[in-house]
Amino acid sequence: MQRHVSKVELVTASVIALFLVVVFPGLHAAGAVSDFTIKLWGKYLCYGLLAISVDLLWGYTGLLSLGQALFFSLGGYMLGMNLMLMIGEDGQYFKSGNNPSLLPDFMVILGRTELPSFWKPFYNFPFAVAMVVLVPGLLAFLFGFLGFRSRIKGVYFSILTQALTYVAAVFFQNALIMGSNNGFTDFKRILGCDIRASATQRGLYIATALALVLVYAFCRWLTTTKFGLVQRAVRDSETRALFSGYAAANYKLFVFVVASIIGSIGGALYLPQAGILNPTEMMPEKSLEAVVWCAVGGRGTLIGPIIGAIGTNALKSWATRAFPDLWLIILGGLFILIVLFLPKGIFGLLGQARDFFAKRKPEAASATAEPAKP
Amino acid sequence: MKIESTQKTFLLAAEGVNKSFSGFKAINNLNFYLDTGELRTVIGPNGAGKTSFLDLITGRTKPDSGTIEFEGNVSIPKLNEYEIYRLGIGRKFQTPTVYTDHTVWENLLLSLEGSRGVWASLFHQPNSTERDRMDEILATINLVSQRHWKAGALAHGQKQWLEIGMLLAQNAKLLLVDEPAAGMTDTETHKTGELLLSLAGKHTIVVIEHDMVFVRQIAAGRKVTVLHQGSVLCEGSVDEVQNxxxxxDVYLGRKKRSN
Amino acid sequence: MTYRLLRTALLPGIAQAMFWFLLGSAAALSASTARQTIATAILEEDAEKKIGLINSLIGNADPAIKPLFDAWKEDAIFLYKAEGSATKVPVSVGEEKDTDGRQAATRIDDAQPLKAADGQPLRILTADYDSAEHDSAIRTAMKGVLDLLDLASPDRARRIQAIEMLGKSQEAEKLPPLLLVQKNVTDTKVRHALREAIALIQLKDEKPETRTAAAQELGALGSIASQDFLQQFVKDNADQPTVARAGTAALAAIANHVRNVNIVGTGFRGLSKGSILLVAAIGLAITFGLMGVINMAHGELIAVGAYTTYVVQGIFATGVVLQIPTFFGQPITVRLSGMNLSGTALDNYFLLALPLSFLMAALVGLALERSVIRFLYRRPLESLLATWGVSLVLQQLFRLTFGANNVQVYSPSWLSGNWTVSDVIFGWNRVFVIGFAIAIIFGTHLLMTKTPLGLLIRAVMQNRQMAACMGVKTERVNMLTFAFGSGLGGLAGAFISQLGNVGPGLGQDYIVDAFMTVVVGGVGNLVGTVVSALGIGLMDQSLQQILLNPVLGKILVLGMIILFLQWRPAGIFVTKSRSLES
Structure with missing residues (x-):
């Protein structure tokens, strides 16, 4: 594992970033890339953010969180509240004259005549964006604080986050005031722009690509600091880290909150591009799917999860059309094979190969320097 | 406090400590006092409670009853592992416990004294003093050329050395060293002994050991404590305890005299 | 006001008079059969006595009463007067006329054919008889008897229902028959219903002391059904504080009883919910707790058990159709013809389904262990991921084979009834699942402590290497342990098929709860699993009872579990260990 960013990596990353942020949308503007494609890639990159959030926890800290889909959805819900309010006079019920106070349509169906007070601030876009960061961050903080303080780790952490996600999904399915099972859909505009317009979609794509590049850079920096060292020390031997004076719980809590916010940002960007969000998105299965992306690409690397997310979802797009009955079997099978035969994923395999060749040299050199073995 | 009544402050004072694991009494009414600057060797047969005692001092387990006080005013059982570490108590484990996926250099960096906080760790870069200190330790533990190796690739003895190096980097007041010579050659063992002797005085050290040659080397003219069935059997010089x-009785399994 | 006066003062008086009269005539006629009584009544000239005779049949369960009364009302009972005889004989007449225009006749009093003096069956001409007369008073009396017929029904449930209906009518004239019936009833439930009904009617009694006593009686009975009546009673008697107070006291006593019923009922539901959790989690406690394998496909093993039950039931009944997927081609349709059984024979399918569910799930578990899990011992997180993959594959296979919708599993009659004890309903399926959980725990305990396999399992789980050095075939033990744990999951599935829906997603509904149960109990400790399953079950049902909101209850349960783990991070029962990374 490289501790410092090498020139090769810097150049490669910059080229890819440039392509994603500038060239690809440029091609779209020029008409070489279709609206459908740019929307699809926008969603893939959102999944990439989700995958990074899983990897930061699992690959770098040893915390297999099955709750990342929850944070992803929460981000979506927070921005979604703003988009639902922005539908305004384009709503079905307003047009038919039944919704004078411009409520989201599902509230009219519920028979509400006034907006619940906690919805009101979401008219303000910056407020919604702030909530995208704060709400999942706060939830992660609370849950993590209690969980890590009592030293819940390993599979226990997985099981508890799974339960948290499950309960949250049940809650949202029954939360009438958040659209219950149907969730949010039928958005019309974001920041005053028509959400279906080609330019808006491009703008959303660019925002997503930019977010991904920034998150990548942030995580890359984070893992090279001493924090990164402690993070991996906690992953490999939490007890030893405690005996080195590190309050492992605090480190885990920090990573958990950061990862949750990353996931949430991914979800917030996903929402306007997917155009729909409902509680099925936060079922534990979705979290596990994100874990698959991470495992396929290679956990403990940052590029791996992104490639994994894009690759697996591209496969999904194809397979659900070509073999609709078999997609889940393919996904399940892929997962079993990866775990059994490629535990470090595709990128891990490359890393292993590199280590294999690199190791030859120091070992030969050290034969004389090494003190005699007992 | 009890300690004050004796007009003397010990670095570490354990009184009436008990600890049992599902019925088995690992520590039984143990009393143990350690002066600042001492190099104390603790011996005892298997199951005498040596490692359990270190576990209690370092917060790995909590005593069922009794007091353990550090510097006369800090109650150890109330603190958790990292808080105890931050008091200046360092430990080398019986089986070498290093971060196998980190390099030797990173292992030392993680152990280097300094802030352990999350924020500090985000922006910490070792300065030249710290780098010099780490180089010095690398030289002491003879791992200069392996500095970029992953610790997992080291030989058993080297891991022992690395862990001692981590203890040095920590610059603790009290070093708890659990069987440092296990798995080392005679030469390495001797060197370890010399290293520990050189640290005596600057740090307070508790060494747990089986190897009587090694014990004779480091405990010459110093106090040795014999643990048996969770309590102190006797204390004195090496010769005294050996005779x-x-x-x-305990070591040779002679029949206990009736009393 | 006048109406009320009439009702409260006059009617009971009439009823009482009638009652004494009734008692007398009932005693007089006790020796005769219902048929004889009716025959006598038809012949009776005196209108009052006639009605008395009819009323004497109240509380008589003779099945002949209803058809005879019906026939009388429909003019199908005739009076035959033999030539040269002064006595008339009530008869019913056959429909077919022979060539002479004669018809067969049956005597009402003994249901025998009408006979001539020489003993030969007598066939009669239309001219020989008149229909038996009836007026509105007689019809009313007959209706009264018929209304009360169920009071004497041999079917206890119908009897109790009739009694309750009479009580709720609060009509004073219904009181005498109830009192009459009460005299010779020994069945405690019927007695209870009678006391309740009588007290309800007496709430409207003219005497304040009777009303007070009635209210006290209802309170003592803890009669939930009478709460509305008592509330009305308190309002009606507002002018008589002592009487009203008795009503209020009775209401308080009933409220207390309701609370007790709720507590016991919640306790029972909690126990049964806990048993379901336990049954679902016990297999997991073995594979996860003892072997350290996080089997996310455990839920699907439960589903294997449930689907096995479905198939067995199908074979016993009308057959099942399975679509065996062939992946890239058309699925193969397999039709398993049924044995078309019904009743008890069909009910017995469940007895066969139980062992087969265990076996099927154990086989699937065995295959899973051999193909995936054995490579992942000591890598719990990886086993979690790989088995999740397995769970996806299995779910999709269920969907392809059995369809995406839920399948119907028929419950044997001995699992679908219930007992009601003092207003608490004990469903048989829930009672059965509790018993079953106890049996499983007991069986598992015996297996672990008393058999050679149990000894080997415990040895391998404690120290795999050491056991291997001692010559234990650890691979085999792992295999068998995992298969056993999986089989227990299958058994759970057989039960869950009796309690809820069976569909491809069945396993997902139980897996989260099952894992929580094991974690809270303390991994590696079966006793802990039992305690935590019961604890979570009771807590879940209590919160539902208190909050009346299952979703909020579920969220609170999770919250409490997280807080509980703050207090005891390793679960209820901690397995202590001295190694550094445990």
Whole structure:
């Protein structure tokens, strides 16, 4: 594992970033890339953010969180509240004259005549964006604080986050005031722009690509600091880290909150591009799917999860059309094979190969320097 | 406090400590006092409670009853592992416990004294003093050329050394060293002994050991404590304890005299 | 006001008079059969006595009463007067006329054919008889008897229902028959219903002391059904504080009883919910707790058990159709013809389904262990991921084979009834699942402590290497342990098929709860699993009872579990260990 960013990596990353942020949308503007494609890639990159959030926890800290889909959805819900309010006079019920106070349509169906007070601030876009960061961050903080303080780790952490996600999904399915099972859909505009317009979609794509590049850079920096060292020390031997004076719980809590916010940002960007969000998105299965992306690409690397997310979802797009009955079997099978035969994923395999060749040299050199073995 | 009544402040004072694991009494009414600057060797047969005692001092387990006080005013059982570490108590484990996926250099960096906080760790870069200190330790533990190796690739003895190096980097007041010579050659063992002797005085050290040659090397003219069945059997110089009837009984399995 | 006066003062008086009269005539006629009584009544000239005779049939369960009364009302009972005889004989007449225009006749009093003096069956001409007369008073009396017929029904449930209906009518004239019936009833439930009904009617009694006593009686009975009546009673008697107070006291006593019923009922539901959790989690406690394998496909093993039950039931009944997927081609349709059984024979399918569910799930578990899990011992997180993959594959296979919708599993009659004890309903399926959980725990305990396999399992789980050095075939033990744990999951599935829906997603509904149960109990400790399953079950049902909101209850349960783990991070029962990374 490289501790410092090498020139090769810097150049490669910059080229890819440039392509994603500038060239690809440029091609779209020029008409070489279709609206459908740019929307699809926008969603893939959102999944990439989700995958990074899983990897930061699992690959770098040893915390297999099955709750990342929850944070992803929460981000979506927070921005979604703003988009639902922005539908305004384009709503079905307003047009038919039944919704004078411009409520989201599902509230009219519920028979509400006034907006619940906690919805009101979401008219303000910056407020919604702030909530995208704060709400999942706060939830992660609370849950993590209690969980890590009592030293819940390993599979226990997985099981508890799974339960948290499950309960949250049940809650949202029954939360009438958040659209219950149907969730949010039928958005019309974001920041005053028509959400279906080609330019808006491009703008959303660019925002997503930019977010991904920034998150990548942030995580890359984070893992090279001493924090990164402690993070991996906690992953490999939490007890030893405690005996080195590190309050492992605090480190885990920090990573958990950061990862949750990353996931949430991914979800917030996903929402306007997917155009729909409902509680099925936060079922534990979705979290596990994100874990698959991470495992396929290679956990403990940052590029791996992104490639994994894009690759697996591209496969999904194809397979659900070509073999609709078999997609889940393919996904399940892929997962079993990866775990059994490629535990470090595709990128891990490359890393292993590199280590294999690199190791030859120091070992030969050290034969004389090494003190005699007992 | 009890300690004050004796007009003397010990670095570490354990009184009436008990600890049992599902019925088995690992520590039984143990009393143990350690002066600042001491190099104390603790010996005892298997199951005498040596490692359990270190576990209690470092917060790995909590005593069922009794007091353990550090510097006369800090109650150890109330603190958790990292808080105890931050008091200045360092430990080398019986089986070498290093971060196998980190390089030797990173292992030392993680152990280097300094802030352990999350924020500090985000922006910490070792300065030249710190780098010099780490180089010095690398030289002491003879791992200069392996500095970029992953610790997992080191030989057993080297891991022992690395862990001692981590203890040095920590610059603790009290070093708890659990069987440092295990798995080392005679030469390495001797060197370890010399290293520990050189640290005596600057740090307070507790060494747990089996190897009597090694014990004779480091404990010459110093106090040795014999643990048996979770309590102190006797204390004294190496010669005294080696000729103590009770110790011979315990070690050689002679029949206990009726009393 | 006048109406009320009439009702409260006059009617009971009439009823009482009638009652004494009734008692007398009932005693007089006790020796005769219902048929004889009716025959006598038809012949009776005196209108009052006639009605008395009819009323004497109240509380008589003779099945002949209803058809005879019906026939009388429909003019199908005739009076035959033999030539040269002064006595008339009530008869019913056959429909077919022979060539002479004669018809067969049956005597009402003994249901025998009408006979001539020489003993030969007598066939009669239309001219020989008149229909038996009836007026509105007689019809009313007959209706009264018929209304009360169920009071004497041999079917206890119908009897109790009739009694309750009479009580709720609060009509004073219904009181005498109830009192009459009460005299010779020994069945405690019927007695209870009678006391309740009588007290309800007496709430409207003219005497304040009777009303007070009635209210006290209802309170003592803890009669939930009478709460509305008592509330009305308190309002009606507002002018008589002592009487009203008795009503209020009775209401308080009933409220207390309701609370007790709720507590016991919640306790029972909690126990049964806990048993379901336990049954679902016990297999997991073995594979996860003892072997350290996080089997996310455990839920699907439960589903294997449930689907096995479905198939067995199908074979016993009308057959099942399975679509065996062939992946890239058309699925193969397999039709398993049924044995078309019904009743008890069909009910017995469940007895066969139980062992087969265990076996099927154990086989699937065995295959899973051999193909995936054995490579992942000591890598719990990886086993979690790989088995999740397995769970996806299995779910999709269920969907392809059995369809995406839920399948119907028929419950044997001995699992679908219930007992009601003092207003608490004990469903048989829930009672059965509790018993079953106890049996499983007991069986598992015996297996672990008393059999050679149990000894080997415990040895391998404690120290795999050491056991291997001692010559234990650890691979085999792992295999068998995992298969056993999986089989227990299958058994759970057989039960869950009796309690809820069976569909491809069945396993997902139980897996989260099952894992929580094991974690809270303390991994590696079966006793802990039992305690935590019961604890979570009771807590879940209590919160539902208190909050009346299952979703909020579920969220609170999770919250409490997280807080509980703050207090005891390793679960209820901690397995202590001295190694550094445990």
């Amino acid at each position: 103590d009837e009770r110790v011979l």
